[in-house]
Amino acid sequence: MERLRGRLLVATPAIEGGPFLRSVVYVLDHDEDGALGVIVNHPLDADVDDVLPAWGSLVNAPVCLFDGGPVAMDSALAVGVLNAPEATPAGWRPMAGRVGLVDLAGPLPDDGQLVGMRVFAGYAGWSAGQLESEIEEGSWVVVDAEEGDLLSPQPEELWRHVLRRQEDDLRLWATLPADPNVN
Template sequence: MEPVAGSLLVAAPTMSDPNFARTIVLLLDAGHDGALGVVLNRPTDLEVAAVLQPWAGVVSGPDVLFSGGPVETDSALAVANVPDDDEPVGWRRVFASTGLVDLDVPVELLASAVSSLRIFAGYAGWSAGQLEDEIADGAWYVVPAEESDAFGADPAGLWATVLRRQGGQLAMLATMPSEPTMN
């Protein structure tokens, strides 16, 4: 599968970069100029209310910021599910009913349209050709996303969950210990 907006990058069990070890990245944009996404399974301890108070009542649990990646960690991106076919002001569809929220739009304009929302500090980014090279080197598996991936109740278990649902050899990787030499 090609890396396109709305697909997931699953870090290979051998990923050595600590920023991405055992992560699931939702691609928000991918093209000839590069790719951008957010890590879905790295919640922080910082409550949304402490940083973006107006959005605290809209976020899906856990009510914390997620570490979206190592790039621009002082900025925030929000991903939301809007189940209606309407596209409210301040929301841009990425795939199905999942899209990006403009956090500068007044929360009142979006709150009633959003069924799930997560806020990410920073993002993951790749320059032109970089992601494709990493995929070719076996660092990432590209798989289809499900709408619930970005908002699941168990972010820590997402890596294994996504691998298991792929079946075959990818499903077997879900049971690989994080330190195979310690097995």
């Protein structure tokens, strides 16, 4: 299977509950050992300022923590987007294009190094072959990420927005009601 780093996983209606219900996952890493990503459309009620006060000014609106996934929910993971590829902050770990991990234990990035950043509580992880099986069984569709997806100012609308921009029948899923019983 092709490598999915830098692409989006969009939950299909086959996922009927749990942390991945109507989720959009940005894939940070994917190889023969498994995959790692963060759910980019599930903001939490906790502000970054309350948990990491020094970092709040670097986070894009909404300035809150995001539920990154069900793995290691007691840890924080910061994902940033570089302003320019040559402007890498100390502790930067590149992932895909201008997207990378920001070391929260390191110094704050200089002004202008990042277009923006999100802080995630936990992450989504798959062991070798697990994600490929879930895609095959129809739980996920893989689509290209666009520049604004990771830092969307309206993350709650991202699932529908990503589906609407597809050129095939996937667009129709964007019209599914939150509760199919009300259809």
